Amino acid sequence: MDTQSVVARIDRKHPGSILKFIKDANEIVAAAGSFPQLMKAVHEENFDMLVDIVGIDWTPRIPRFDLVYLLLSTADFTRLRVRLQTEEGQEVPTVSDIWHSANWGEREVYDLLGISFSGHPDLRRILTWKNFDGHPLRKDFPLQGKHFDKPFNPETIEDY
Amino acid sequence: MVSLKIDGREVSVPEGTTILKAAQGIGIDIPTLCYHKRLPPIGSCNMCIVEIRGQEAPVTSCNTPVEEGMEVTTESEALHAQRVVNLKKILKHHALDCPICDKAGECDLQNLVYRFGITEVPFEPRKQKRDDSYSTSLIRYWPERCIMCKRCVTACREIKGIGAIEASGEGDDARIVVANAEICRSCGECLMVCPTGALTENLSRFKGRPWLEKRVMTTCPYCGCGCQMELRVMENRVIGVTTKLDAGVNQGSLCVKGRFGYEFIGDEDRLTDPLIKENGAFRKASWDEALDLVAQKLSAIKKESGPDAIGGLSSAKCTNEENYLFQKFMRAVIGTNNVDHCARL
Amino acid sequence: MAEAKTITLNMGPHHPATHGVLRVVLELDGETIVKATPHIGYLHRGIEKLAEHRNYQQIIPLTDRLDYSSASANNIGYCLAVEKLMGIEVPKRAQYLRGIMAELARFMGHQLWLGTHALDIGAMTVIFYAFRDREMIMKINEEISGYRLTPTFFRIGGVAHDATDEFIKKVREFVKWFPKALSGYHTLLTENKIWTTRTMNIGAITAKEAVNYGLTGPSLRASGVAYDVRKAFPYSSYDDFDFKIPVGENGDVYDRYLVRMEEFTQSLAIIHQAIENLPEGPVQTDNPWIGNPALSDVEKDISALIRRFMINAKGPNAPQGEVYQAVEGAKGELGFYLVGDGSEHPYRMKVRAPCFYLASAIPRLMTGHMIADAIAIIGSLDVVLGEIDR
Numbered sequence: 001m002d003t004q005s006v007v008a009r010i011d012r013k014h015p016g017s018i019l020k021f022i023k024d025a026n027e028i029v030a031a032a033g034s035f036p037q038l039m040k041a042v043h044e045e046n047f048d049m050l051v052d053i054v055g056i057d058w059t060p061r062i063p064r065f066d067l068v069y070l071l072l073s074t075a076d077f078t079r080l081r082v083r084l085q086t087e088e089g090q091e092v093p094t095v096s097d098i099w100h101s102a103n104w105g106e107r108e109v110y111d112l113l114g115i116s117f118s119g120h121p122d123l124r125r126i127l128t129w130k131n132f133d134g135h136p137l138r139k140d141f142p143l144q145g146k147h148f149d150k151p152f153n154p155e156t157i158e159d160y
Numbered sequence: 161m162v163s164l165k166i167d168g169r170e171v172s173v174p175e176g177t178t179i180l181k182a183a184q185g186i187g188i189d190i191p192t193l194c195y196h197k198r199l200p201p202i203g204s205c206n207m208c209i210v211e212i213r214g215q216e217a218p219v220t221s222c223n224t225p226v227e228e229g230m231e232v233t234t235e236s237e238a239l240h241a242q243r244v245v246n247l248k249k250i251l252k253h254h255a256l257d258c259p260i261c262d263k264a265g266e267c268d269l270q271n272l273v274y275r276f277g278i279t280e281v282p283f284e285p286r287k288q289k290r291d292d293s294y295s296t297s298l299i300r301y302w303p304e305r306c307i308m309c310k311r312c313v314t315a316c317r318e319i320k321g322i323g324a325i326e327a328s329g330e331g332d333d334a335r336i337v338v339a340n341a342e343i344c345r346s347c348g349e350c351l352m353v354c355p356t357g358a359l360t361e362n363l364s365r366f367k368g369r370p371w372l373e374k375r376v377m378t379t380c381p382y383c384g385c386g387c388q389m390e391l392r393v394m395e396n397r398v399i400g401v402t403t404k405l406d407a408g409v410n411q412g413s414l415c416v417k418g419r420f421g422y423e424f425i426g427d428e429d430r431l432t433d434p435l436i437k438e439n440g441a442f443r444k445a446s447w448d449e450a451l452d453l454v455a456q457k458l459s460a461i462k463k464e465s466g467p468d469a470i471g472g473l474s475s476a477k478c479t480n481e482e483n484y485l486f487q488k489f490m491r492a493v494i495g496t497n498n499v500d501h502c503a504r505l
Numbered sequence: 506m507a508e509a510k511t512i513t514l515n516m517g518p519h520h521p522a523t524h525g526v527l528r529v530v531l532e533l534d535g536e537t538i539v540k541a542t543p544h545i546g547y548l549h550r551g552i553e554k555l556a557e558h559r560n561y562q563q564i565i566p567l568t569d570r571l572d573y574s575s576a577s578a579n580n581i582g583y584c585l586a587v588e589k590l591m592g593i594e595v596p597k598r599a600q601y602l603r604g605i606m607a608e609l610a611r612f613m614g615h616q617l618w619l620g621t622h623a624l625d626i627g628a629m630t631v632i633f634y635a636f637r638d639r640e641m642i643m644k645i646n647e648e649i650s651g652y653r654l655t656p657t658f659f660r661i662g663g664v665a666h667d668a669t670d671e672f673i674k675k676v677r678e679f680v681k682w683f684p685k686a687l688s689g690y691h692t693l694l695t696e697n698k699i700w701t702t703r704t705m706n707i708g709a710i711t712a713k714e715a716v717n718y719g720l721t722g723p724s725l726r727a728s729g730v731a732y733d734v735r736k737a738f739p740y741s742s743y744d745d746f747d748f749k750i751p752v753g754e755n756g757d758v759y760d761r762y763l764v765r766m767e768e769f770t771q772s773l774a775i776i777h778q779a780i781e782n783l784p785e786g787p788v789q790t791d792n793p794w795i796g797n798p799a800l801s802d803v804e805k806d807i808s809a810l811i812r813r814f815m816i817n818a819k820g821p822n823a824p825q826g827e828v829y830q831a832v833e834g835a836k837g838e839l840g841f842y843l844v845g846d847g848s849e850h851p852y853r854m855k856v857r858a859p860c861f862y863l864a865s866a867i868p869r870l871m872t873g874h875m876i877a878d879a880i881a882i883i884g885s886l887d888v889v890l891g892e893i894d895r
Contacts, residue, residue, distance in 0.1 A: 255807075256804070258810050277812075281807050281808040
């Protein structure tokens with residue numbers, strides 16, 4: 001599939017939803033405003049599998065986070081990346097109603113990086129526990145953990 | 161001011177500046193090995209060579225002063241090839257020691273070899289054995305690791321003004337020799353500037369790797385100078401002392417006490433409890449008991465012979481605050497001016 | 506009429522049939538599952554966070570511990586991602602050796618799956634045969650790397666060292682032996698009435714849904730989507746080999762079983778072609794900043810010693826940039842998203858774990874089935890918790 005023409009078609013349908021297209025990496029930089037429309041349009045263009053969602057903490061950059069959606073078309077195996085920049089505390093519209101795999105993917109990003117998704121059906125922590133303090137993959141989270149110097153008491157853990 | 165061009169970039173520097181310093185000033189990185197910030201240029205390694213327009217042979221940038229209108233090139237294929245040749249020459253006899261070398265991991269030679277991606281330097285043993293004697297027993301000289309950069313000799317002469325060691329011989333025969341062992345003060349200045357593991361500390365050999373240890377910035381406790389130093393800490397034990405070039409009044413130098421006198425910190429024989437001498441023998445006591453005894457005896461002496469019968473001598477190993485409290489105690493509580501300190505100098 | 510009541514049953518994390526520490530909370534109406542909620546994270550070791558603090562070489566052993574049942578398949582994905590980021594070409598012989606090791610790892614993964622999956626459903630015998638043959642691969646791993654389960658045999662820019670004659674001999678023996686073993690597996694299960702009754706039409710998922718749920722690997726192919734990273738995006742000389750992608754039709758437990766059984770044959774074909782056509786040449790890139798010098802050079806060459814020291818202690822620098830490299834692991838598309846910042850540590854490493862998305866489909870697959878089918882479904886997805894939790 002020619003990603004260039006896909007991008008051109010989407011751009012015609014939703015003008016302004018694509019900020020930039022990087023041909024070498026097959027990457028779309030999405031505008032925050034019309035993100036759900038863009039993702040719907042991408043899905044309609046046959047990118048039927050959301051392979052993964054990658055969150056990157058670029059602190060101290062503003063906006064702080066990059067979300068990279070890795071997409072794949074199983075019709076002819078074309079890959080596409082959609083990048084969305086987002087700031088701490090900002091909510092990102094969910095895409096779990098388009099691809100079910102985003103359900104857990106977004107939960108993981110929420111757990112490890114603390115990015116909230118609006119409209120997610122079940123936004124709970126997934127790898128850590130309910131009352132875990134902090135988000136481990138943020139750059140300001142220490143490698144050895146936040147409370148390394150205190151004894152660990154499993155009784156305090158609240159599980160779902 | 162002198163204006164010149166380095167790699168096509170205009171730069172103006174005061175007269176007498178070397179090309180190397182002028183280049184570093186505008187962020188151009190010329191590889192160096194024998195050059196050290198605190199030392200006068202030595203010019204023994206030929207790594208910092210640059211090309212000057214109009215001159216046939218490359219020159220060493222560390223000891224060539226800038227001239228008006230000079231056009232300097234710091235990177236070219238010929239220079240790179242020449243640097244690789246020079247580095248290989250240095251490496252030829254270098255001992256295959258990295259796995260057991262204390263310096264491995266923070267070694268200038270290693271960094272340069274990796275930076276240049278040097279390959280194929282088969283080891284050639286030296287024809288004659290070098291003597292590994294050194295001017296002080298606190299430092300061990302590993303002649304097979306020595307690359308004859310002469311930093312140690314220069315540091316001994318120029319920073320400390322001593323000249324206990326000297327370089328002798330030419331070519332393969334070159335080595336560091338002890339000129340005047342009796343004037344060596346074991347300050348470890350040579351150890352500090354050594355780019356490789358040719359000079360290592362005898363006290364902390366094989367105790368830990370540079371990347372495993374934690375470095376804690378502190379002030380030397382021995383006298384009132386306030387030299388800055390870094391303790392090398394591994395598994396909560398001090399295994400050595402290093403210095404940072406730009407830190408504190410000492411700018412990286414230390415004396416023998418600061419650099420080698422750290423073993424008392426973790427010493428087995430260090431007192432952990434107060435001892436009271438009774439009938440000619442010491443016994444362990446609690447702090448309360450010991451302090452009560454001291455207070456009682458001091459009051460008795462004061463009552464009997466007056467406060468001036470008591471004198472206090474404080475320790476340089478205490479902090480400033482502790483020393484202040486001590487003199488305050490002597491003056492206000494005991495009531496005497498007989499107070500002194502071993503680091504009064 | 507009495508009000509319909511459901512009971513909640515907690516399964517795991519210490520349930521032997523969850524193949525690790527997966528916990529599923531089942532809501533049951535009688536014996537029928539009305540809702541299943543998987544809980545994960547009991548094996549979370551923070552590998553992605555750890556990777557940000559280690560250099561590129563030191564991360565390789567961490568990747569072994571993702572899907573520990575097929576460790577080399579993870580190594581290859583990670584090494585390829587780093588090589589893509591750094592722009593290094595790996596010598597052909599190393600690519601072939603990597604292919605052989607990765608396919609052997611697939612065998613190990615599938616044999617573990619076959620044995621435990623059958624054991625879960627009640628077929629005791631299979632695990633002994635599967636583990637007998639798995640032992641042969643363990644021995645091969647031990648021969649080439651010294652480790653049985655987690656070989657860590659790959660390096661950035663190639664493999665640790667060249668294959669020994671003993672290794673090649675053992676691989677040939679395995680290739681010769683395995684078809685016989687495979688037909689034994691088939692005799693035990695494929696047409697077994699109990700087996701087919703327990704697996705057919707259980708946990709079926711359509712192709713469209715499977716894609717939407719992000720399933721990959723045998724679980725996706727069982728639904729009829731011929732997506733295999735080895736064919737779709739060939740890497741490490743896989744396009745040199747002639748092999749087929751087995752696909753199923755119904756996407757149920759039985760089809761997933763058949764697809765994996767056929768993968769044994771195809772992997773064997775790849776190993777056979779690779780070992781017989783093993784090219785001569787170096788097994789490490791000649792790039793002096795990345796290629797780890799051989800130990801024999803280190804003993805007599807100071808530059809090799811220093812480079813080996815620096816490469817292992819400090820590690821090579823990777824340029825700035827972001828890459829995604831996927832490989833076909835034993836469970837599906839295993840991807841590494843690497844962000845380099847010019848230093849010797851990755852700025853961010855994201856592992857696209859196939860089992861993570863397989864586990865996310867558990868509620869969809871289990872709902873409506875009997876409680877006894879729950880373990881059949883978990884077994885057929887072949888989830889490994891080391892990879893889900895990272």
